Amino acid sequence: MIELYTAATPNGHKISIALEELELPYRVHALDLAAKEQKQPAFLHINPNGRIPAIVDGNNDDFAVFESGAILLYLAEQTGKLLPAEPKARSRAIQWLMFQMGGLGPMMGQANVFYRYFPSKIPEAIERYQNEGRRLLEVLNQQLSHHAYLAGDSYTIADIACWPWVNGHEWSGISIEGLPHLQRWLAQIAQRPAVQRGMQVPPKDDDTPQARAARISQMVTR
Template identity: 70%
Template sequence: MIDLYTADTPNGFKVSIALEELGLPYEVHALSFANREQKAPEYLKINPNGRIPAIVDRDNDHFAVFESGAILIYLAEKTGRLMPSDFKGRSTVIQWLMFQMGGVGPMQGQANVFYRYFPEKIPAAIERYQNETRRLYEVLDSRLGQVEYLAGDYSIADIATFPWVRIHDWAGVSVDGLEHLQRWMTALEARPAVQRGLQVPPSTKAEAEQVKAAQSILVR
């Protein structure tokens, strides 16, 4: 059994989608940003960084894993699925996973901040992060013009990237003209496990507003 500590954010969805795809049993612990539960002492013992998501694998001596990319790798290696076992295939998946972790998430997160939340509008900052996010989308589009999924076969790289790209409008970034990226988005949206993962955890309207603000901060 996996304990999943999460909230309604792109990074949280990565792990809930992966758990649904892998069919692993898990128990959801929804953390309230409004109540700063992610900073509670008991949670900091699981994730010293005080962010979501994190997991605890009860079947592996209650082993805790934090950082969404690290969690995805752990789950893939635990099950032998969603990442190839051969050296080159595994490297390809990790390269595209790191592209999301180091590029799409941070840049789109900053676009969210300056476009939605910053107390004053700074056009140069908004343009800088929106343009960089669009450039990263174009890299994804080019890749997806060559292969069906980011690493060839469906993998944790797709699971990591999709929850961010699906909210491109929130950052004010268009996907117009990126036909391969749009095709990929449609394919992932149709997956039953993805649909189920996007419902974890169910959120109230009040909490949703807190989550929207947090989405721009929880970018790793």
């Protein structure tokens, strides 16, 4: 079984969605980010960077994988699904995966920080990251004007990587008005049962003191 260490964030939801799409058995360890559970020595043994998500693959000698893009690639390669085998099609999917990892996630993440969380509102910072986030959504819209999915006609890990971030556009304060192809893709993927299930991971009732103590205990015993 795969052990999934996660939280209810776009990066966390990427992996729970992928696991649901691939129908792989997994067990959820929901980390309390505010309590710094991701910085516990036991979790740092799994992910030295101290960030979610991470997995430990019990089907592969307890092999640990961190960084959400690397996890998506690992799962796709292990199963032979959600990533084309043909070299050019495979490259296109990986290119859009890297687009999310290097651009969409960091820019929308910074928009979240300055728009929602930063104690002082800095208009220049908010505008910078919201404008760049909107530009990146326009790039996706243009790509989707020619293709059903980001890498072509097939649903891949590129779509799984980008969708949770685009789905959270309102939280970033970024409009998707005037982006009809992006809106179509967003709604289309939202209808997938595996996506709906993955977005419910971790369940909200996991955030109890007893559950937190159990999570830390499980990490320590790995």
